[in-house]
Amino acid sequence: MTDKKRFRPLWVSLHWLMALLVFVTFGIGLLSLAYKPNSDAKIIPLAVHMALGLVILLIVFARYLLRILIYQPPRRAALAPALTAKRVLFLDQLTPYVHPLLYLMTGLMALFGIAIALPADLFPTVFAYSGAPLPADFYIYPARAWHGTLSLVLLLLIVQHVLVAVFHQFIKGENYLGRMWFTKN
Ligand code: HEM
Numbered sequence: 001m002t003d004k005k006r007f008r009p010l011w012v013s014l015h016w017l018m019a020l021l022v023f024v025t026f027g028i029g030l031l032s033l034a035y036k037p038n039s040d041a042k043i044i045p046l047a048v049h050m051a052l053g054l055v056i057l058l059i060v061f062a063r064y065l066l067r068i069l070i071y072q073p074p075r076r077a078a079l080a081p082a083l084t085a086k087r088v089l090f091l092d093q094l095t096p097y098v099h100p101l102l103y104l105m106t107g108l109m110a111l112f113g114i115a116i117a118l119p120a121d122l123f124p125t126v127f128a129y130s131g132a133p134l135p136a137d138f139y140i141y142p143a144r145a146w147h148g149t150l151s152l153v154l155l156l157l158i159v160q161h162v163l164v165a166v167f168h169q170f171i172k173g174e175n176y177l178g179r180m181w182f183t184k185n
């Protein structure tokens, strides 16, 4: 095992932790924040959403640095015929663009979240219980519309990502998920 391959488990663990946190943070955003009035009842879900969002930002940054500076997974063509080297589906042809966009959009989501929180003074309100009321509507901050719109873009990217994984793993019967697991390849 070369020195750099030691980092693979970290790269894999951070992928799944990031995926889990993105699903939870997204769910809280849609179910407990987006269509609810800005009352005090929103402070706890907002605190959890913001804290998880900040952790996601750190993970995306750490994973990106790890990916470009230290650990590069083996190229897909090198694994043929274990994995279809030719991308047969249009959806799969998008993968080389979708992977970097997943990093970018996830990071941007968190940054736009911070760009809502700062002018709205949310950090003292939700983390230090300063007692200040929430603004009547977050849409007075331009970053709110961006945060909502990019969440749809991120959702589409995740749908492509998951469909491609399901296609390779279950329809083509390849060990695609093994590419993001603790095995050697
Ligand atoms: C929901 C948030 C998710 C994000 C942000 C995300 C992000 C990424 C990124 C950026 C890559 C590119 C490789 C890298 O640079 O690390 C990747 C690879 C991969 N992801 Fe995800 N992922 C998510 C969820 C999932 C889910 C739910 C699955 C399983 C169904 C999955 C399965 C994979 C696999 C198998 C690879 C390796 C693909 C290859 O090497 O061609 N991911 N993911």
Ligand code: HEM
Residues within 6 Å of the ligand: 022, 025, 026, 027, 029, 030, 033, 034, 035, 036, 049, 050, 052, 053, 054, 056, 057, 106, 107, 109, 110, 111, 112, 113, 114, 116, 117, 138, 139, 144, 147, 148, 149, 151
């Ligand atoms: C990658 C991380 C994040 C994801 C996936 C995410 C996702 C979401 C989603 C899906 C919504 C509802 C959007 C809508 O339907 O229009 C939302 C709302 C919101 N998010 Fe995030 N978010 C993230 C990070 C953050 C961060 C780091 C903060 C603040 C520090 C934040 C603050 C907010 C606020 C203030 C709202 C508006 C709630 C409202 O209008 O009542 N988010 N987020």
